[in-house]
Amino acid sequence: MEPKANWKMNKSDRYKKGWEKLKEVDGEAGERVIESLKDIAPDFADLLIEFPFGDIYSRPGLDLKSREIAVVAALTALGNATPQLKVHIHGAFNVGCTKQEVVEVIMQMAVYAGFPAALNGLFAAKEVFEEREENES
Amino acid sequence: MEPKANWKMNKSDRYKKGWEKLKEVDGEAGERVIESLKDIAPDFADLLIEFPFGDIYSRPGLDLKSREIAVVAALTALGNATPQLKVHIHGAFNVGCTKQEVVEVIMQMAVYAGFPAALNGLFAAKEVFEEREENES
Amino acid sequence: MEPKANWKMNKSDRYKKGWEKLKEVDGEAGERVIESLKDIAPDFADLLIEFPFGDIYSRPGLDLKSREIAVVAALTALGNATPQLKVHIHGAFNVGCTKQEVVEVIMQMAVYAGFPAALNGLFAAKEVFEEREENES
Amino acid sequence: MEPKANWKMNKSDRYKKGWEKLKEVDGEAGERVIESLKDIAPDFADLLIEFPFGDIYSRPGLDLKSREIAVVAALTALGNATPQLKVHIHGAFNVGCTKQEVVEVIMQMAVYAGFPAALNGLFAAKEVFEEREENES
Amino acid sequence: MEPKANWKMNKSDRYKKGWEKLKEVDGEAGERVIESLKDIAPDFADLLIEFPFGDIYSRPGLDLKSREIAVVAALTALGNATPQLKVHIHGAFNVGCTKQEVVEVIMQMAVYAGFPAALNGLFAAKEVFEEREENES
Amino acid sequence: MEPKANWKMNKSDRYKKGWEKLKEVDGEAGERVIESLKDIAPDFADLLIEFPFGDIYSRPGLDLKSREIAVVAALTALGNATPQLKVHIHGAFNVGCTKQEVVEVIMQMAVYAGFPAALNGLFAAKEVFEEREENES
Known part of the structure; x- marks a missing residue:
């Protein structure tokens, strides 16, 4: 009513x-x-x-780790949303990805979106890794 | 020498x-x-x-299934490489993804690259699903 | 409950x-x-x-005509979603845009996304105009 | 001659x-x-x-307000030209758009280019709104 | 006056x-x-x-051959304007590029825009090469 | 063995x-x-x-100067890899391009990727020109 x-x-x-x-x-x-x-x-x-x-x-139908792998891949490939990429690299860690897995996903984008996109993705990852190390220590 | x-x-x-x-x-x-x-x-x-x-x-460092999830996500998001997206939807199946997982990865791209990118990804998936059903029967 | x-x-x-x-x-x-x-x-x-x-x-806060102008502009500029662009050129007409307004929005994209994007937008518009003329006659 | x-x-x-x-x-x-x-x-x-x-x-054929709505939409969707987006958010105000209309145009891009593009557009708008408030006071 | x-x-x-x-x-x-x-x-x-x-x-300031190399590179990399890419592959030939030079420019885009963009560029080039051979014979 | x-x-x-x-x-x-x-x-x-x-x-098959023209064009057009664009504007100089040629390649991108992409390319070039002048003096 x-x-x-x-x-x-x-x-x-x-x-x-x-x-x-x-x-x-x-x-x-x-x-x-x-x-x-x-x-x-x-x-x-x-x-x-x-x-x-x-x-x-x-x-349901796709685990959160796979969802974050998909998002890190897409944002690396698009290359025009660095702040959101960094949020989702944090996200990938939060749902169980390892550092190596994140690096591999981003490296793979060199094949599909070119080396500059992968390089900028890796530099974003580097900043996230440093942020997390600072918070942990 | x-x-x-x-x-x-x-x-x-x-x-x-x-x-x-x-x-x-x-x-x-x-x-x-x-x-x-x-x-x-x-x-x-x-x-x-x-x-x-x-x-x-x-x-090493990332399983093939995760690699294909990353590629299907990226090609759906970029939206300008339909033939390669179709090859990698086949690829996702070849390394163990289910139909539901492929559909979820593509749907998730609506959030990161917009509904048109996700729609065109789903239409590509539909064609791949039909090709595979024809080959199986 | x-x-x-x-x-x-x-x-x-x-x-x-x-x-x-x-x-x-x-x-x-x-x-x-x-x-x-x-x-x-x-x-x-x-x-x-x-x-x-x-x-x-x-x-509320933005009339439908302005919303469709925004969408036709964006899809023309992105240039990778022709089927959705055509749906929204129809949409622009449905909410009150004239043929001239649609053409002007697409032409303006030559400045912001380049001449190829504008050209492909105009060719999509041409198809929509022809579809609508056929349906009207 | x-x-x-x-x-x-x-x-x-x-x-x-x-x-x-x-x-x-x-x-x-x-x-x-x-x-x-x-x-x-x-x-x-x-x-x-x-x-x-x-x-x-x-x-002629399209009013300046509609032209600026089209440009703000396109630059938000493309997501790779933030300085120009900011210039045109100023432009939208200069030709009569309200703050609400600008926000709605950018929000709508979440549907057509994804949430990251819309978010970054809103952050650009926020900076423009602050610049204009400073100049007015 | x-x-x-x-x-x-x-x-x-x-x-x-x-x-x-x-x-x-x-x-x-x-x-x-x-x-x-x-x-x-x-x-x-x-x-x-x-x-x-x-x-x-x-x-002045840049020869036509270099201009067409720039355009073929850019349209291959953007990957969303195949008809215009084909026009400019014809253009590259018209201003003196060889088949090999066109192929090398497109292949180089694999590094900067990914393999799918380069592949689709090569397939467009293949069509142009065939069109030109037909016209010559 | x-x-x-x-x-x-x-x-x-x-x-x-x-x-x-x-x-x-x-x-x-x-x-x-x-x-x-x-x-x-x-x-x-x-x-x-x-x-x-x-x-x-x-x-072989394409001289280094033409390769760098292609890369500067593509990265200007893509518009999402400014650090790499700057590296390759340096690269263009390193393999024999003049300042005028670099500026012309970037200006030409206004036609194929829009004025914002060309503007941001020119601003990147300006920074590179200044870096090189500082190093030379």
């Missing part, structure tokens, strides 16, 4: 599921992205939680 | 290793690509066997 | 809103896209209705 | 028309681009005034 | 210079592009003659 | 040939790239020397 309220409750479900998945995959780096959107496009922060994480990452 | 002969033998090693890997990953579709280059750029056929397959796919 | 059922009802709301918007914007061409996904990735058909049309096109 | 002089006079016409349009659309940000080219490629500064602004922006 | 008439005369100069250059570089393939625009966007046909060919190709 | 040792010797040949070519083309800028890979992906440093420089740049 009150579709508006119903919709809110339901939005809440996708949102909550997405938020949990975002924290699991992207960790703090993902939360910072959401935070940075609050004053410019708060609705986009909601959509980012709901669609990619609530709708896509939450799907 | 005969570097030329030595080089040939050695080229032969990378080439042979690459050729085995190409057949393992890309199967007949890969062999057709090599064949199609023979009259326009035979050296490129050699380089395609030696570098991507002899040097990259043969590396 | 039954979140599953609630979720379905709620999904139905976004879905129904999205479906109406898809029909308004993309018309029959959009419905054919949805239809073509049914056997390969039916969930993707749902997501395509829910996120782009239910979540994005349904937002 | 003096084609050279005639050509100069005529170049002057396209140039002057383009220069007026550049100032109207891009404002000071556009003038800075022209200035920055003077020592590396002064002829390119002329061509930039003559073709995009003298030939394209000056055309 | 009559800027309009003056402008027309002057446009005629750029147009004529561009038309001669278009015929020299792109030959019949270029003329067909112009022809194909007549009913959809005749003004764009004029701009295509005036800016790329009248303003850019006519510039 | 010892394929491993044989392979090393042979790898050494491609590697040495590639290393000489890398120094000839890219000079110190290229050596710095190799150096920067040592701790993140040393194997990729080897592959970068062996395939692009040992296999491709060492081929």
Whole structure:
């Protein structure tokens, strides 16, 4: 009878599921992205939680490690989204990838998107590796 | 003492290793690509066997299934290499991916490269699925 | 009490809103896209209705004509999604653009993405104009 | 009789028309681009005034607001020209777009070019909004 | 006193210079592009003659052969404008490139844009080579 | 009998040939790239020397100046690899291009990849020109 309220409750479900998945995959780096959107496009922060994480990452049929391998590969190949690539290299670690696996995925992109794309991917990975070492020590 | 002969033998090693890997990953579709280059750029056929397959796919540190997930993701995202995407969807099956996994990888690209890229990836997958069903029956 | 059922009802709301918007914007061409996904990735058909049309096109703050101008511009510039560009040239007409406006948007892309992208956009537009003339006569 | 002089006079016409349009659309940000080219490629500064602004922006058939919506959309989607995107977000304001309209155009690109492209577009917009607020206060 | 008439005369100069250059570089393939625009966007046909060919190709400082090498490289790397790549492979021949030089330029793109881009460039070259052999025999 | 040792010797040949070519083309800028890979992906440093420089740049059939024109064109057009573009603008000078030729190649990309790509290419060239003037003085 009150579709508006119903919709809110339901939005809440996708949102909550997405938020949990975002924290699991992207960790703090993902939360910072959401935070940075609050004053410019708060609705986009909601959509980012709901669609990619609530709708896509939450799907069965492909494990999270394979999903992050796919994303690191694609962002390396596209070569025009370095901040997001770094978030997802963190993500790859968060869901169980090793350093070697991340490096191999990026190196493989030399074949499909050229050496500059792979080089810039490796330099992004280097920064992420250093960030994580600093945090661990 | 005969570097030329030595080089040939050695080229032969990378080439042979690459050729085995190409057949393992890309199967007949890969062999057709090599064949199609023979009259326009035979050296490129050699380089395609030696570098991507002899040097990259043969590396340890990342299993072939993950490599093909990375490639299907990247080619879907780039969106400008449909024939190669189809070869690597075949490749994904050849190294153990399921139909569902291939579909999930491509769907995930909607988040990172947009819905048109994912749609065109799914249409390419549909053609590959139909080709494989025809061959099986 | 039954979140599953609630979720379905709620999904139905976004879905129904999205479906109406898809029909308004993309018309029959959009419905054919949805239809073509049914056997390969039916969930993707749902997501395509829910996120782009239910979540994005349904937002206030930008009229549909401006949204279609943005989409025709972007797909012309990217240059790797001709089928979707054609659907959205139809869409531009459906929400009130004139033939001249569509041509001007595409021509402007010569400045931002180069003459080949603009040329291929114009050839796609030509096909759409011919399809619409055939249907009208 | 003096084609050279005639050509100069005529170049002057396209140039002057383009220069007026550049100032109207891009404002000071556009003038800075022209200035920055003077020592590396002064002829390119002329061509930039003559073709995009003298030939394209000056055309009838599409209002300036729609032209800037198209450009902000395309540059967000391409994702590899952030300085120019910022110039044209300024441009969108200069020809009458609201903050909300700019944000909606960029958000819509999540559907057609992926979330990373839209995110980076929103971050560019955020910088432009801050620059304009500083100048106004 | 009559800027309009003056402008027309002057446009005629750029147009004529561009038309001669278009015929020299792109030959019949270029003329067909112009022809194909007549009913959809005749003004764009004029701009295509005036800016790329009248303003850019006519510039001193880089020989036509180097210009065509640059264009074949760029269109191979972008990978989303096959018809234009084919026109410019014809163009490369028209201004003095050999078959081997064209093949080497395209092969080099494997390093900078990946093997799929180079492969699709070679397949486009193969079609052009066959077209030219047919015309010669 | 010892394929491993044989392979090393042979790898050494491609590697040495590639290393000489890398120094000839890219000079110190290229050596710095190799150096920067040592701790993140040393194997990729080897592959970068062996395939692009040992296999491709060492081929007959296209002079080094034309190869660098092709690479500067492609990286300007792709627009997502500025560090590599700068290395190859240095490379273009190293193999005999003039400042004017480099500027013309980049300006030509305005036609094929749009004005933003050409502008960003010119700004990269400006930085390289300044670096070289500083080193010369």
